Amino acid sequence: MSDIQQTIKVVFGDGTTVEMPILKASIGENVIDMRTLGKYGVWSYDPAFLSTAACESKITFIDGDKGQLFYRGYPIEQLAEHSTHLEGAYLLLHGELPNKEQKEKFETAIKYHTMVNDQLIKLFSGFRRDAHPMAMLTGVMGALSAFYPDAFDFKNLDSREIAIHRLIAKMPTVTAMCYRYTKGLPFMYPRNDLDYSSNFLYMMFATPCEEYKVNPVITKAMDRIFLLHADHEQNASTSTVRVAGSSGTHPFAAVAAGVACLWGPSHGGANEAVLRMLEEIGSEDKVDEYIEGVKNKKYRLMGFGHRVYKNMDPRASIIRKTCYEVLDALGKHDDPIFKLAMKLEKYALSDPYFIDKKLYPNVDFYSGIILRAIGIPLEMFTTIFALARVVGWLAQWKEMITEPDLKISRPRQLYTGYTSRDYVEINKRK
Ligand code: CMC
Numbered sequence: 121m122s123d124i125q126q127t128i129k130v131v132f133g134d135g136t137t138v139e140m141p142i143l144k145a146s147i148g149e150n151v152i153d154m155r156t157l158g159k160y161g162v163w164s165y166d167p168a169f170l171s172t173a174a175c176e177s178k179i180t181f182i183d184g185d186k187g188q189l190f191y192r193g194y195p196i197e198q199l200a201e202h203s204t205h206l207e208g209a210y211l212l213l214h215g216e217l218p219n220k221e222q223k224e225k226f227e228t229a230i231k232y233h234t235m236v237n238d239q240l241i242k243l244f245s246g247f248r249r250d251a252h253p254m255a256m257l258t259g260v261m262g263a264l265s266a267f268y269p270d271a272f273d274f275k276n277l278d279s280r281e282i283a284i285h286r287l288i289a290k291m292p293t294v295t296a297m298c299y300r301y302t303k304g305l306p307f308m309y310p311r312n313d314l315d316y317s318s319n320f321l322y323m324m325f326a327t328p329c330e331e332y333k334v335n336p337v338i339t340k341a342m343d344r345i346f347l348l349h350a351d352h353e354q355n356a357s358t359s360t361v362r363v364a365g366s367s368g369t370h371p372f373a374a375v376a377a378g379v380a381c382l383w384g385p386s387h388g389g390a391n392e393a394v395l396r397m398l399e400e401i402g403s404e405d406k407v408d409e410y411i412e413g414v415k416n417k418k419y420r421l422m423g424f425g426h427r428v429y430k431n432m433d434p435r436a437s438i439i440r441k442t443c444y445e446v447l448d449a450l451g452k453h454d455d456p457i458f459k460l461a462m463k464l465e466k467y468a469l470s471d472p473y474f475i476d477k478k479l480y481p482n483v484d485f486y487s488g489i490i491l492r493a494i495g496i497p498l499e500m501f502t503t504i505f506a507l508a509r510v511v512g513w514l515a516q517w518k519e520m521i522t523e524p525d526l527k528i529s530r531p532r533q534l535y536t537g538y539t540s541r542d543y544v545e546i547n548k549r550k
Contacts, residue, residue, distance in 0.1 A: 128152050136160065147181055149173075163532045173354075174529075175362065179212060179515050180353045187431030187480075191351060192216070200438045205346035205508070206230060206316050209288060212351050212515040227316075233282075233289035234310035234319065236297075237267050244301050253298035253503045254383040260294050262376035271371050274521060283371045284514045291507045292316065296323035299500050317343040320507070325495070337449035338494055341442045345487055348435040349505050351512025353428070357381040357388065361513040362520050363529040371517060378513045379506050385422070388505040391488035392498050394423035395457070403456070404463050411464075415473050423485030424468060425477075435483035443486045443493075452493050461489055 130138045138160055141153045151173045154164050166172040181190045189196040192211050199208055203217070210218040210226050218226055243263055247256050265271070271283035297307050300323075308323045318334040321342060326332035352358070360381040364374040382388035397419070401410045414421045426433055447453045465481055468474045491501050520526065 130157070132160065132162075143176075148183065158532070163534075165534050169354075169359075174359060175354065175520065177354070177516065177519060178215070179519060180351045180512070182353050182428050184426070184428035184430050187429055187434050187437075189352070189434050196348065196434050197438060200344055200347060203347065204315070204317075205343045205350065205511075208347045208350050209511040212511055213284065213518065229281075229285045230289045230316065231312040233286045234293055234312060236264070236290055236293050239267075240264070240294075240297070241307065244297060247301065249302055249304060251302070253295075253302060253500050254379065254389075254506075256298045256301065257294065257503050257506060258376055258379045258383070260298070261379055262373055264290065264294070265370040265372035265376075268370075268372065274371060280371075280518065280521075284518065287372065287375055287510055287514060291510045292320035293323060295500075295503045295507045296320060298503055299324055299497070302497075302499070315339070315343075317346060335449065337445060341446045341490055341494070344439065344442050345490065345504065346508040348439060348483060349487075349508035351509070351515060354516075355387065356384075357509060358513055358516050361517055365517045365520055366526065366529040368521075368528075371514070374517060375510060375513055378509070382506050382509065383502055388502045388509070390422055390482070391484040391491065391501040391505065394461075394485055394488040395492055395498050395501070397422045398457050398460055398464075401460060401464070404460050407460070407463050407467055411467055411471065421464075421468060421474075421479065423488065424474065424481055425479040426482050429480065429482065430478040432480045433482040436481050436486055439483055439486040439490070440481075443490050446490050446493050450493055455493065457492065458489055461485070 127139050127141050130140070132138075138157060140156065143151050143153050145151065157164060164172070179192060181193075182188070191199060191208060192215055194211070194217075199211075203211070206227055207217060207223060210216075210222065214222075240260065240263070243260060244256070247259075268283065268286065270279055271286075273279040274283060293310055300307050306328060308326050308328070310319055311322055312319070314322055314334070318339045321334050321339060322332055354362075357378040361374045361378040364377040365371070385393040401407060410419065411421075413419045443458075444453075447455065447458060452458065465485070468479065468481070474480075487505075488501055491504060492498070496504065
């Protein structure tokens with residue numbers, strides 16, 4: 121690397137020169153270390169973080185131009201082929217894939233914490249039956265912090281690990297409770313003889329009076345959806361968890377903040393928005409008209425485009441295959457909504473408007489179709505994303521709170537409001 125690449129100089133009008141180092145990434149963009157800039161009376165301005173690295177991280181890397189995603193250096197395609205969601209979770213949290221003994225220990229630790237305190241049932245009864253599951257999930261995850269005051273002691277390794285295990289273990293239980301509550305169905309206690317994904321499907325769909333058999337194709341699809349959504353670098357909800365966590369707040373409360381951020385249609389709410397869009401289009405013959413509406417900026421094509429990927433989202437390629445497997449297994453290949461989705465995908469992939477803007481289908485385009493085929497209602501889609509992403513939130517939170525020089529996140533602003541106003545003068549005019 122040349123000298124010019126290693127530092128950058130900013131020269132102010134009065135001749136003052138600030139030289140800032142360029143920190144080298146192991147892969148991807150290097151960053152200008154601007155931490156000293158504030159001392160010179162200016163701040164960098166980058167709303168929506170279009171060119172800003174907010175932290176240093178060793179967990180997940182995305183090459184948006186090539187359409188690649190790596191968890192701790194492993195390509196997502198290899199992990200999706202060979203690993204379960206919990207193996208991926210261990211990798212994200214600990215930096216290495218587990219050996220046999222570590223895997224068993226980790227899975228047992230998660231199973232041991234799947235139940236929630238029975239008091240939580242009373243909390244649920246305070247919600248309206250038609251409450252959005254993400255509203256309930258946000259509230260309940262925050263409320264769970266009241267049950268585990270010991271998690272505040274997260275500088276202690278054991279407390280921190282238990283908090284992480286509890287959160288990963290209880291997310292499926294609480295998510296299923298959100299669904300059962302809206303349907304007026306009895307809550308199902310977790311079954312620890314089942315694997316993570318089968319247990320989630322059991323808590324969602326079983327009834328106390330009948331035997332419930334999990335379809336292995338559905339379990340595999342569910343587990344893959346979890347693994348593919350487990351982490352995605354410094355996205356909006358992960359950054360929210362980091363910012364919330366930087367104040368030293370309770371980890372369950374930081375996760376609740378992440379759930380709240382994920383809810384939005386530009387982020388985790390997109391899988392729900394995809395299906396709503398497909399329902400709004402209604403039939404294959406309306407696709408042309410809808411595409412025209414998108415080009416005229418009347419609508420956004422939900423499930424297309426990404427802030428980071430300017431090539432095919434690698435998760436989308438994997439999950440597209442899973443989508444076919446699930447529809448085959450359930451005999452739903454002729455589902456009109458699926459056919460409509462495929463027509464839309466074909467149009468968008470061949471239309472110059474979408475090609476020029478590099479708008480490819482993202483993971484949410486296909487995950488929504490799978491979830492619908494499994495029988496999960498639209499409103500629940502983003503809760504499934506949250507269930508999976510809790511792993512990434514926790515891996516990133518853990519990385520952050522164990523940094524020796526952790527500081528609270530506190531951005532500055534470009535103030536363009538009034539400089540000074542006289543309250544007494546204004547009152548006289550009344
Ligand atoms: N449909 C139509 N046009 C689009 C779309 C879309 N989905 N996404 C971006 N554009 C256009 C946009 O109109 C703009 O055009 P112009 O240059 O003429 O003004 C250009 O592409 C750039 O758009 P942008 O909003 O500046 O791009 P962004 O990087 O800020 O937005 C995004 C990224 C994901 C919010 C956006 O692509 C979008 O709204 N997509 C639909 C929602 C969606 O599927 N979100 C899930 C993302 S994957 C899950 C996750 O990681 O959270």
